[in-house]
Amino acid sequence: MTNPRYGAGDLGPGVESPGPSSFPLDSELTSPPAEIAVAAAEVFKERLSLAGRYAELLGTEGVVRGLIGPRETPRLWERHLVNCGVMSEIIPFGASVVDVGSGAGLPGIVLAVARPDLVVTLVEPLARRTVFLEEAVSVLGLDGNVTVVRGRAEEVVDSLPGADVVTARAVAALDKLAGWCLPLARTGGRLLALKGASAAEEIAAHGRAVSELGGGEAVVRLCGVGLIEPPATVVEIVKEREVVPGRGRSGGGAARRAGEARGEARRADGRRRPRRG
């Protein structure tokens, strides 16, 4: 698992030697399959071996703990690591990134592996997942630039500084996602939602709700063009203005619902304070 370019335990520039791990090894997962090898090398560069270690965690402990379906194992690199990693093309150097609904770390951990310049916060409400995320961050030596926060996006919004970029994959439809994610971005910051073929349809259906929530016009950005086929489809929404919940421009249906969701989260059960990992 050690990159032959670096010494034992050295995973490349910017990566501290990870601590001892109880995670099992599966060396077949540590290298990308031939058909995705060029793209993986381009995305992860000198941190390819670290990406391999993460693939291994997903394919072993991630599967055992029910965070990744066993049928995903053969396509971990293609569908998860590289498909998420190409998003880094449209994230500026040194950006703060909040990944909402990180699950097993997708795309948040992938971005932190590919881009040590990013400051990444993983927001995830389920304890089983945050335990895995914390262990993965430690094993991969990412403690310096990744923080795990347990909570729902609408619960943690008051305790996190506005991010340059908020990412999400497979978390919710665009209107709901915008209601959860835009409040986590600074004004001028962006939501990057990794979507599939539904992207254009979702934009058509939810453009008005996004606008009520302070978002600009949603646009589709293709990432990994010339590297992967098909390229990853990302919906990009710039946060144009702060919306006070319940006071959206047009009567504020979407903004009101988002505000209500935040209020409910606060009242719910004393889980309002996010738990930092």
Ligand SMILES: C[S@@+](CC[C@H](N)C(=O)[O-])C[C@H]1O[C@@H](n2cnc3c(N)ncnc32)[C@H](O)[C@@H]1O
């Ligand atoms: C289908 S999983 C996707 C996980 C990961 N993003 C991926 O692509 O594999 C959706 C995740 O969103 C989380 N989630 C659901 N509602 C959320 C909310 N309001 N705030 C933050 N996370 C949420 C769930 O706990 C779950 O881990």
